[in-house]
Amino acid sequence: MAAIATVGVVVMGTPGTIGGGTASVGSGSGSANSWGKSSGKEAAKKGQHGTAFNRLKLKNVRQKVQRGLNCAKHSFGDVQQFFLRTPCRELDRMLFAMSDEQGNDIAITIAWVRMGKTADAAEFESLVDTDGTGNVSPPAGALLGLAEIEFTGRYYDSRRDGPLVVVAEAAPIGGPANDQLLHDAADVADEFPQP
Numbered sequence: 001m002a003a004i005a006t007v008g009v010v011v012m013g014t015p016g017t018i019g020g021g022t023a024s025v026g027s028g029s030g031s032a033n034s035w036g037k038s039s040g041k042e043a044a045k046k047g048q049h050g051t052a053f054n055r056l057k058l059k060n061v062r063q064k065v066q067r068g069l070n071c072a073k074h075s076f077g078d079v080q081q082f083f084l085r086t087p088c089r090e091l092d093r094m095l096f097a098m099s100d101e102q103g104n105d106i107a108i109t110i111a112w113v114r115m116g117k118t119a120d121a122a123e124f125e126s127l128v129d130t131d132g133t134g135n136v137s138p139p140a141g142a143l144l145g146l147a148e149i150e151f152t153g154r155y156y157d158s159r160r161d162g163p164l165v166v167v168a169e170a171a172p173i174g175g176p177a178n179d180q181l182l183h184d185a186a187d188v189a190d191e192f193p194q195p
Contacts (some may be wrong), residue, residue, distance in 0.1 A: 021108035122160065
């Protein structure tokens with residue numbers, strides 16, 4: 001993971017250029033490893049982080065979690081404005097770093113946003129799934145010894161369960177990781193239960 005340690009500060013992008021993307025971006029049928037993705041999602045639902053990513057043939061999984069954060073303080077763009085009007089009840093975030101079989105390094109950020117009402121959660125999910133509206137900021141890469149990572153919204157997924165919205169995003173951080181793998185990683189990551 002030497003390439004990871006030489007890269008800078010984690011950046012979620014700039015307001016107005018990232019809104020997350022479209023929900024279920026990575027859930028298409030073009031994956032060369034659809035069994036790995038589906039079994040990874042099953043492991044993720046059980047909270048088995050290492051197993052879930054190993055099913056995608058990712059290894060050296062490292063992770064850090066931050067709990068009980070303020071949504072407005074840890075977001076940007078229209079998403080931040082939404083949280084200023086409609087505060088969330090709870091925000092937890094995780095940052096993962098791992099390597100694929102070719103030694104390319106990737107990062108994954110996940111945010112669990114719990115709103116007071118299901119209707120507010122649906123409104124938040126609709127907003128964050130729209131390009132250019134902002135997002136929840138990721139944890140600082142320094143937590144894992146990482147430097148700058150650009151989360152662009154290209155490898156993005158979200159899901160909603162009542163008042164809870166889970167937003168996941170992947171990004172390459174060392175070497176040209178496979179596009180489909182990055183989509184699949186975000187798709188698997190949004191299945192993790194709130195820590």
